[in-house]
Amino acid sequence: GQQVMQIPQYQHVQEGEDFTTYCNSSTTLSNIQWYKQRPGGHPVFLIQLVKSGEVKKQKRLTFQFGEAKKNSSLHITATQTTDVGTYFCAVNLQGAQKLVFGQGTRLTINP
Amino acid sequence: ETGVTQTPRHLVMGMTNKKSLKCEQHLGHNAMYWYKQSAKKPLELMFVYSLEERVENNSVPSRFSPECPNSSHLFLHLHTLQPEDSALYLCASSQERQGVNNNSPLHFGNGTRLTVT
Numbered sequence: 001g002q003q004v005m006q007i008p009q010y011q012h013v014q015e016g017e018d019f020t021t022y023c024n025s026s027t028t029l030s031n032i033q034w035y036k037q038r039p040g041g042h043p044v045f046l047i048q049l050v051k052s053g054e055v056k057k058q059k060r061l062t063f064q065f066g067e068a069k070k071n072s073s074l075h076i077t078a079t080q081t082t083d084v085g086t087y088f089c090a091v092n093l094q095g096a097q098k099l100v101f102g103q104g105t106r107l108t109i110n111p
Numbered sequence: 112e113t114g115v116t117q118t119p120r121h122l123v124m125g126m127t128n129k130k131s132l133k134c135e136q137h138l139g140h141n142a143m144y145w146y147k148q149s150a151k152k153p154l155e156l157m158f159v160y161s162l163e164e165r166v167e168n169n170s171v172p173s174r175f176s177p178e179c180p181n182s183s184h185l186f187l188h189l190h191t192l193q194p195e196d197s198a199l200y201l202c203a204s205s206q207e208r209q210g211v212n213n214n215s216p217l218h219f220g221n222g223t224r225l226t227v228t
Contacts, residue, residue: 031214042201043154045216088154092214098167099209099217101154 004091006102014110019076021105023089030092032072033099034063038085046074076107084109114138117202117220125228126192132223134185134202142208143185144217145177148199160185161208192227199224 005024013019023032031050035043047056049065049072056063060083062075076083086104115136124130136143145157159167160179174196176188185202201222205215 033214033216035217042219042221043217045218048214048216050214090154090217092209097209098156098159098169099214100156103151103153 004089004100004102006089006105008105009103010106010108012108012110013079015081016078019079019083019107020073021087021089021107022071022073023091023102024071025091027070029069029072032065032092033090034072034074035088035090035101036085037088037104041085043088079107079109081109081111083107115202115204115218115220117200117223119223120221121224121226123226123228124189124192126194128192129188129190131189132187132200132202132225134187134220136183136185136202136204136218136220138204138206138218140204140206140215140218141182142205142215143179143182144203144205145175145185145187146201146203146219148201148222149197154201158187159208166208189225192225194227197225197227 007022033048034046036046037043047063052069053067054065060077064073086106088104089102090099118133142161144159147155156169157171158177163179163182174191178186199222202220203217205217207215
């Protein structure tokens with residue numbers, strides 16, 4: 001069935017290193033949302049991308065939507081310990097009326 | 112602080128028990144959702160309510176029974192659960208129901224950590 005693949009599943013970095021998670025779909029997406037879930041917490045909305053090739057920035061976070069609207073990435077520059085958590089993409093497949101979440105990328109950081 | 116409140120935060124129940132999870136949103140949203148989060152699995156959508164009407168039941172077993180008495184409250188009634196139902200149950204709300212032309216962000220509650228023994 002239709003689904004979204006998110007990679008990597010886990011990522012461990014040294015504080016100060018960069019981090020990227022990728023979200024890929026075999027079908028064209030209407031849009032994509034990104035969420036962050038801190039350990040022991042709940043998912044919190046970060047951003048939504050709608051347009052082909054769109055790039056949005058939030059401080060050290062850069063979000064990209066692919067030209068074909070089939071993939072997206074979240075890049076964190078110079079990670080800090082506060083970035084620890086699991087990052088989820090959530091997609092709205094064309095023709096569907098619900099969000100489908102990726103498996104998430106769990107980021108841990110060595111201070 | 113989340114505008115979506117869930118109680119209880121933790122629940123341990125036996126397989127023959129009946130319990131209910133409660134969710135209340137203070138955001139004036141029109142859509143509410145139940146999600147299940149298990150280890151090593153993506154967030155699974157269980158139920159969707161839009162303006163108090165159930166619009167989606169994502170093939171959830173009948174031992175889970177939702178109730179939405181008004182647009183601010185959502186319940187999940189549990190009975191004769193199985194150990195594999197142990198998970199984090201998350202309630203969420205959005206301004207409008209997720210759709211092709213409308214993607215209001217989801218606001219999640221803190222969740223209920225359920226353990227079935």
